[in-house]
Structure formats: structure tokens, C-alpha cells
Amino acid sequence: MTWLAELRAAALVGTGRHPVPQPPPELHVQSPDGISPEESLLGQAALADVATRAARRAVPVQGGQPSAAPLDDAPPAAGDAARLLELLLTQPPVGSELRTRLVADWLRLAAESERRVPHRLLPALFTLAETQPAVRDQLEPAIGTRGRWLQKLQRAQVTEPLPGTAGDREVTGADALEKLTLLRRTDPAAAVERLEAEWDSLGARDRALFLGVLETNLDARDEPLLEKSLDDKARTVRDAAASLLDRLPGSARAARMAARLRPLLSVRGALRRRLEIELPPAPDAAALRDGIPPPPPAGEPDRLRRLDTIIRGAPLDVWTTAAGRDPAYTLALLDGEPRIIQAILATAVLRADREWARALLALRADARLLSCLPAEEQERWLAQHLREGSIQPVALVPLLRGLPTPWGPDLAGAVLELVARKEGGYVAAILAPVLPAALPAEAADECRRLLGRSDDDASRRRVLRDVVQYHSFRQSLTEAFP
Amino acid sequence: MGRWSEDRVASAAPDAASLVAARKLARPGPWSGTGSNGDLVWGKCQGSGKTPYQVSVDTVAPAYRCSCPSRKFPCKHALALLLLWARGETAGEGAETAAFASEWAAKRTERAAARTGRPDARPADPAAQAKRLAERTALMDAGVEDFARWLTDLVRTGLAQVRNQPYSWWDAVAARLVDAQLPGLAEQVRAMASDVHARTDWADHLLLHAGRWWALTKAWPRRERLTQDELADLRAAVGWPTPAADVRNTEALPGPWLVLGAHRSDDGRLQQQRTWLQGPDGTVVVVLDFAARGEAFALPQLAGAVLDTTVARYPGSAPRRAMFTSPVAPKAMAHGLGTGGSIAGALAAESAAVAASPWRGRHPVLLAGVRIGSTGQGWLQDSSGQGLPLVDARLDHLLAVTGGHAVEVFGELEDGRLRPLSVVVDGAVVAA
Structure with a gap:
């Protein structure tokens, strides 16, 4: 046992129960005579303290250093643009929903003017993106080379398998799924070819899981694999194939x-x-x-x-x-x-069949049907029905939340008319999360006018104020980017 | 003390916006009851409210007081008043000091006296002073002896026992040290109370610190035989303050002073702000500011700022504590912090510093060409491949600003780990 270890043992248990060691001869220190064991221990502790501090060496580096980030090709957003992003991230002057939208707007504007997020703001931005999908979706390309490098580093830390656990297989499975999903988005044909090539080596669980990836960009080229899967041993795979074939009205099935x-x-x-x-x-x-x-084994089918x-x-x-x-x-x-x-x-929605969706909309105000139509037509339909009042606004307002933003002036006008009515407060409340970004800049003036009249409905006033605030901040953002 | 120039007033403004606001207010209209004497300028400013704001400024040891709710410090009212005074537009000297101003000044004098333990208001009486000093040292001697006894009890019963002790047990020991005028030791004991629970290496940590405390109890009775610097370090360790007035009277070192980095620590009771400065000849000093919870700090200085100011140093070994002795005016931003060294070099310098002053646990270092490693708490690696663990580091921030490239890092070496305070990236100094 080393001197320090003996000293530690004596100190932990106490000098009453453990002998105190002598200082090691290498230190050339002579313990004075006639001192108590406690004094000897404390004296040696003082010696150990100084020796430890004076003898510190650099530690050998463990593990690999992350490779340095490549240089950014885009210049950083500077001046007001950088200040506004910092303000939004660190001391947002607006509520959390508006802040999320404005940060997303900032990222979009930066991308348009080919600027990137200043390096020092990346961590705060990523923290926000963790909980806000709207921000996450806009991170690219504004985060630049450094941002991508940092993301890769953070991801590597999260997925780093814990030493001693056999988590490797899980990681590769999830990894492959992620890769296939990505490929399917960019090159659907290549994705189904790769899946066909690896099909026989996959387990039942993976077959069902990977087949689900084909849902994105599904078309007639996928039919052979889906048709073949109807004969699969596993029911989950057969069900997945059948539900995908439901979307292909031209298929043999x-x-x-x-x-x-x-x-x-x-x-x-x-x-x-x-x-x-x-x-x-x-x-x-x-x-x-x-x-x-x-048919069921017993009873009526x-x-x-x-x-x-x-x-x-x-x-x-x-x-x-x-x-x-x-x-x-x-x-x-x-x-x-x-x-x-x-x-x-349900079938028309599944296939996004416009003709049927139009006919069905006359019977049912269903958000899924509406989303089958082109954005312009959706807006036209909603504006018309909001004005006619043939369908209760309660049924229509939720449909507005699914529309792409910003809305055209006609729909914006129709919605504001509704909001401005005596009983329009509840419409405003339902639309509160979408209204600021959905109303075009011109509509902000109308909101200002509405705010000017006397109104006891506090929640409506708040929603209108949000719209005005959003647009004035948005204005500063646009001006901040050259 | 003569009148300030308008530039001097401008340099006291916390930011440009305050100064702009102050210039708008610096006209006789809203002001009433203004006046000045040798030390003070005062006046009432009619704001938007019913009661006018009462503004007082001490122009000798600059300090500001205003009854407005602004969090800017000094606020626009104080600045505006100073501008009026600088232009000679306040009522002249000899006017009777406004009650609120004299009351405030009296309170400040009282507080300053309490802080330095030496009432400036009373004329120094050598006999009384010697008596007070004798009383104080007697109290401290007894406290140190008591502390030594506590240490021997500690190792007799064993360190394993104390881990089960509640915070109140440590606090009682600390309170006795405070009563014995040893607040520096008391702080260390309180810090240990949380360290024994928070640290995995608590046993070694406590053992080595007990050793350091023991050495201190041995050095105290022999303090007459120490050099002046050694004695000053010992006084700082036990918490025997050097009166600020004594420091102010020593040689003022001219600038420009470069801000190497700053750190704010908060142990739950008292917040400390450390600002490391480097003088034109390479001298490194540290300015300490304290604030109780909820109180406002002295304005933090930006890492990399070049300050046009003078400082006076407290006694002790280098790097010494210092205080600003003239108004602090940032005049430029530096593009770098100088030439850094290797990790091995920094550790060797720490060894030398420990030999010179065993009570000090924190050493400023500037490292060159180090890269950030992101495993665990984070660490630095220099070009020779040697590593140094980090402490209190915002790793994401460090990685984001450095991109994993080799940079210069300034920080505090403490317990074999580095607390990064600033980083030099692309010819600019940024806070770490």
C-alpha cells in the first residue's frame, strides 16, 4: 500500500483505531518527536496536499478528439439580424408560440439571403429546436457547416452505445430505417429496389417496419413487392401490404x-x-x-x-x-x-382523389377531404362557406388550422369578419396559435383597427395583439436581412 | 474634487441608450432643488409620476442613488444631473445639502466604515487603534487554536464519520470561525460541507484540505516570521481584510488593462465576481466584487476589452488582488490575449505558485493551441497531445464557437482542472 493510501485509511477510520504511517523516506521529511498521532496525521496530510498540488501532470487523453469542423461557406448573419435572433433566443419579447414562428421565419430569411446562424447562437437554437418541430424543420440550411458538425457530434454522443451493453443491433436497425426513410424521400425507386434486394434477409418485424417506409411517395413501381408481400408468412407484413395497395387504384388487387x-x-x-x-x-x-x-370461428361473420x-x-x-x-x-x-x-x-382521402373529395365536401365538412384539394381551392371553399354561413363556423374553424400559411387576402378577410363579430371571441381563441402567421401582413392593419375599438373580450384582444406584434417583429426581421 | 467634464459623465453611462436619454433630460425644465458641495451633487427630477425622483451622486468615490425604479445603473436621472452639474447649471456650491442627499451620504459612510472595520469618519487614534488590533488578534489566536483542536478531533474519530453530519454541524463550526474574525476559513468550511456530499473523491478532498487547514493553524502563530507577501496571503486565507482605503493609497498602476476573462460564482449566500486583468507589462491581477443574493453587481467587464483605467494592488504574492482606482472606460476590443503556453507549462507554473503560496487554490493560465474534447465534463488537449479536464464549462458553447479547431483559452486552474473563461476565435475574444 502506498503512503497516501495508508494515510487515507488512517484518516477515514480515525487515529483512535488505525495506526498513522510514517512519511516516506523519499520526501526527506522527519516527523518531529513527541507529537500525537492526530498531529502526525494532520502534518502528513498537509505534506500530501502540497505534494499532490505541486506534482500534477497532464492526464493522458482518452478517446478520440472530434475532428475539427470544415470551414463555413456562407457568411454569418450580422448586425441587426444577429441581434434579433439573440433576442428571440435569450430574452424573447413575445409569447412562446410567436417566438417559435419568428425563429423559424428568421431561419428561412437567413437561408434566402444565404446567411448562416452565428456560431455562438447555435446551442441555444438547438435547445429550442428539440421541443419545437417548426424550428427543427427550418434549421437547414441556415445552421451552416458548423451547425451540421455540431449536430453530428451531439447525435454521436446520444447514440454512443453504453460500454458493456449489447445495444449494437438495435442501433443498426434504427439506423437502417432512418437511411431508408431518407432515401425514399429523395429517390423513391432506389429505396424500393434496395428493399427488394435485402427483403429475404430481413426478419418479420423489420419487413413490416421497412414496408411502412414505402408510404411516402407510393406509386405503381412499388406494386410487385407489395403484391408479393400479400403471400408473406407474417400477418403484420400482409396487413401492411394490403393497406398500401388500398392507395393504388390501378393495381391488380x-x-x-x-x-x-x-x-x-x-x-x-x-x-x-x-x-x-x-x-x-x-x-x-x-x-x-x-x-x-x-369468418370468425364461432358466431355471425x-x-x-x-x-x-x-x-x-x-x-x-x-x-x-x-x-x-x-x-x-x-x-x-x-x-x-x-x-x-x-x-x-375514407377511400377518397386515402387516394387524395380530388373529384370525389369535392363531391364529398358538399356533404361533410371534413378536414381530411379539404386537404386533398389544392391550397387555393381550399381557401376559396372555406372563404365561401364562412361568408355564406351555410355550415356552422364551429365546424369550419378547425379546418382553418390545417391550411398552409399565410392565407390569401380573401380568406383572411372572411376570417377577420368572423372574428370581429360580437360572438367572434371563441373563433379567435381556437385560431390563436395559427392566426399571427396565417394572416398576411396587410391584414395586420385591420387587426390594429379592431384593437382600437372598445372590446371587453380579453382573449380576443390578446389574439389580435399577437397578430400585430408578430407582423411588426416580422417586419424588423425582413429589414434586417439585406 | 473638481467638476467632471461631460466626457467623464459619458464614461459613467452603463450604455449608449442611457446616455441619449440622459441628454434629453439634461435641461433645467424637469429639475428642482439642485445643488452641489465638494462631494455630492443632488436634485429632484419630475418624471411621469406624482412625486419627483430624488437623485444624489457622490462625485468623489463615484456612487449614485435615485428613487426611480430603473435597473440601469447609474440611471438616466443621475447622468442627466451630472451633465447639468458639469455644465454648471445646478445651484452652486454652498447651497444647503438636500436632506435626502445628506442622509444617503451618511449611510454610505457608515456602511463603508463597517465594511473596512475602520471608521473613516473618526480621526485615527493610534492608541485606540492598537488596542482594537490587540483585541482582534487575541480573538483570532483563540479561534485558530479552537480550529486546530477541531481538526485533531476530526481525524481521531475518522473522516468517515463526518460524512453523516448534517449541514448544521458544519455551519456551527463555520459560525465559531466567523465569531473569531476568521470569515475566510469559515467560507472554506461551509464549502466543504457541500463538497463531502457532492464529490466522489470527497475523502481525499477532505483529507488534503484538513492538511492545508492544519498547516494554516501552524503558520498563524509564526506569522511574525513570514515575509510581507506571505503574511498578506495568510491574512487573505483567513479572511482578514485589508482596508480598501489602504490599498487606494498605494501606487496606482496605469493601464491600459486587458480583460482576460471574468467569472461569477454563486454559492447560494454570496456571489463573487472575479475579473482577471493583464497590464501593459504582463502583470496579471484579479478584481473581486461581492454581492449578496439579489443585490446588483458592479458592472461586468467584457472579456477582451481594453480598459483605460488605473488599478491598485492588495498586498500578497502574484497574481495579486486589485481594485480600480479610476473610472473604468473600455476603449477598444483586443484581437487576442497574448501568447499562451502548453498544458505541461501551466501545471509547472501551478507547482511553482503552490510553493510560493500554499493557501491559494486558483491560478490564471493562458493556453495556446488547445482543442475542446467533448467526452464527460469536457477537456482540453494541446498540440503535444496532453490533456486537462475542464470544470464548469459550457461544452456546447465551446464546441460551437471553436468548431473543434485549436484555439487559445484563458481560464482558472483549480484542483487540477481548468475553468475556461474566455476563448480567442477568429481574432476576437469571446466569453467561454
């Missing part, structure tokens, strides 16, 4: 489903024409393969669910062909069949 649906439909009635639907028969082997639920599956799989033109006219007319013939209309609606 869709044609098979059409063949099942057609005989069930017939137009009846001479004066009041209506479309009648029969329930499908028990599924055969081919139908089971296509994902139609098998759920025939309606069978029908739903067939409707979702078949092309929608089976309906128009049976009715002999366009979707609107077809839906009119289905009046009194809410469940069928609901199934058709």
Missing part, C-alpha cells in the same frame, strides 16, 4: 376488389332512384389473400366489415360506372347510407 364490388351494386327505383348494395359472400382463398377478414374492406380496396370509378354519372350524382343515390358514404370518404 384493386381490379380484383372491383370485380368483387361490381356485382353487389345495383340501381333501383323508377321515380326515386337509389343505389342498392348487397352484402358480400363468405371470402374464398383469393379474397382472404387480398385481406378480406375471414361481420359482413359490413367485409364490405368496408372491399370498398377501400376497389377503384372509386366502380361507383360512378354503376350509377352511370359523376360522383355528386352517385352520392345523391346513396342518400340514407351513411356507413357506405363514410367508407367511400
